Amino acid sequence: MADQGKLTYLDRISIGILALQGAFAEHEASLHRLKINRQLHVILVRTPEELSQCDALIIPGGESTTIALLARLAGLLEPLKDFTKSKPIWGTCAGAILLSQSVSGGAKKGGQELLGGISIKIARNGWGSQIESFEAPLELNGIRESTRPFQALFIRAPVVVEILSFPEDPLITVVARIPLELLPPALIEENMSENDPRTVVALRQGRHLLTTFHPELTEDDRFHEYFVHSCVLSP
Numbered sequence: 715m716a717d718q719g720k721l722t723y724l725d726r727i728s729i730g731i732l733a734l735q736g737a738f739a740e741h742e743a744s745l746h747r748l749k750i751n752r753q754l755h756v757i758l759v760r761t762p763e764e765l766s767q768c769d770a771l772i773i774p775g776g777e778s779t780t781i782a783l784l785a786r787l788a789g790l791l792e793p794l795k796d797f798t799k800s801k802p803i804w805g806t807c808a809g810a811i812l813l814s815q816s817v818s819g820g821a822k823k824g825g826q827e828l829l830g831g832i833s834i835k836i837a838r839n840g841w842g843s844q845i846e847s848f849e850a851p852l853e854l855n856g857i858r859e860s861t862r863p864f865q866a867l868f869i870r871a872p873v874v875v876e877i878l879s880f881p882e883d884p885l886i887t888v889v890a891r892i893p894l895e896l897l898p899p900a901l902i903e904e905n906m907s908e909n910d911p912r913t914v915v916a917l918r919q920g921r922h923l924l925t926t927f928h929p930e931l932t933e934d935d936r937f938h939e940y941f942v943h944s945c946v947l948s949p
């Protein structure tokens with residue numbers, strides 16, 4: 715492996731998966747399939763003590779308001795906010811919502827708790843009720859075998875509606891976009907550019923990764939591999 719020389723600061727890594735609700739078991743299976751050159755310990759996180767043992771965290775898809783509520787009840791909300799400031803987090807779908815700085819659409823009264831690790835505004839259920847779930851082949855940027863499309867599964871997925879770039883924030887790198895013609899008709903506007911934020915479905919900012927779809931529900935583990943190698947081991 716070309717970047718083996720950089721993998722020096724940890725002998726064994728502990729990746730946590732927030733296991734309060736949603737697709738955490740599928741992420742666990744994906745992580746166990748990875749072949750990496752060090753011991754990978756997977757922790758299902760339900761308490762602040764479990765979180766404190768993790769070098770990085772995955773927040774799965776599910777229902778973002780429920781996950782936030784359960785996190786509050788478990789006393790995990792503040793520890794998660796602290797974790798976001800210092801360690802890598804990957805949010806998938808509902809997890810992507812929680813990792814965003816701002817959310818629109820469908821948040822219940824009293825708003826929605828967010829961790830704010832990634833400076834974007836995201837819309838819950840942004841594909842509209844008529845498209846609950848769909849698949850799309852994605853072209854990847856910076857991920858292994860990027861010429862091989864990634865078959866992405868979107869389930870009541872959120873939509874990135876705005877990139878909020880503040881000068882002090884780390885750069886945002888777009889990892890995958892969805893072609894304009896696959897956007898739901900309600901989102902398409904005249905003269906919309908192919909670079910519109912709404913086409914962004916995977917991005918990285920600093921050590922954090924966000925995907926609006928569900929890599930853990932496929933057998934293609936390239937996003938799990940990317941998170942562990944690029945965000946956790948050689949950020």
Ligand SMILES: NC(=O)CC[C@H](N)C(=O)O
Nearest residue numbers: 775776777778807808870
């Ligand atoms: N598949 C998912 O994670 C759906 C996310 C869900 N629509 C939410 O708002 O939290």
